[in-house]
Amino acid sequence: MSNSVLEISKLRKSFDTELVLEDISIKVPEHTATVFIGASGSGKSTLLRCINLLEPIDDGVIKLDGEEITDVEINPDEVRRKIGMVFQAFNLFPHMSVLENIILAPMRVKGSSRDQAVDQAESLLKRFGLLDKANQYPDRLSGGQQQRVAIIRSLALNPRLLLLDEITSSLDPVLVNEVLKTVRDLKAEGMTMVLATHEMGFAKQVADEVCFLKDGRILEWGTPDQILNKPQERQTQEFLKQVNEAGRL
Secondary structure, eight states, rough: OOOOOEEEEEEEEEETTEEEEEEEEEEEETTOOOEEEETTTHHHHHHHHHTSSOOOOOOEEETTTTTEETTTTTTTTHHSSSSSESSSSOOOOTTTTTHHHHHHHHHHHHHHOOHHHHHHHHHHHHTTTOOGGTTTTTGGGGHHHHHHHHHHHHTTOOOSEEESSSTTSOOHHHHHHHHHHHHHHHHTTTTEEEEOOHHHHHHHOOOOOOEEEEEEEEEEEHHHHHIIIIHHHHHHHHHHHHHHTOOOO
């Protein structure tokens, strides 16, 4: 058994002739958060999709709790039961209530009874202050509430690892904080997470390790203080300067 929940070794990914990720190697220990930063197009979202086996890789190895999940013999659906993923666009089913969105996967994937799934969903909604929205449809919720429901839906499968892909990028700035608070709470509770974000202040708060991606490579990595306050690589410095000038810090 590996002492890391997630371990990636020399991952390589391309789309046709375009190389998107190259020589990606990371370890994510249990109860830690690894945050990927970098400009749009640097490969952050593709990396998360590779981890969740939504994109096939060209080369390398991905392990979850020491088991190689990129082995051709592995059933991707079995792996995804252990990995929660939350996307930029909430991806909630618009014709289902909040409660129905949350109980769908436990019933279909885990075989939970409806009563079991409802009890768990109501407990999660209460925990995150959304129990009063259980019977609402997604279009009646704010963007921040929809994203929090999307996070709760991922938690309903009790994932070993949670992947969060730019979860605040489509939100009004006023709504960003309520989503970030939910992630901070999960961090405090020990959830193992890998995140891609443009929110540098958020990265400072939740990350145990920050990785700067540039042109599909991890150019620099370290603690939030090392990377966000004292980066060594010129390209990291330039990226953070641009973010700072854009008023994101």
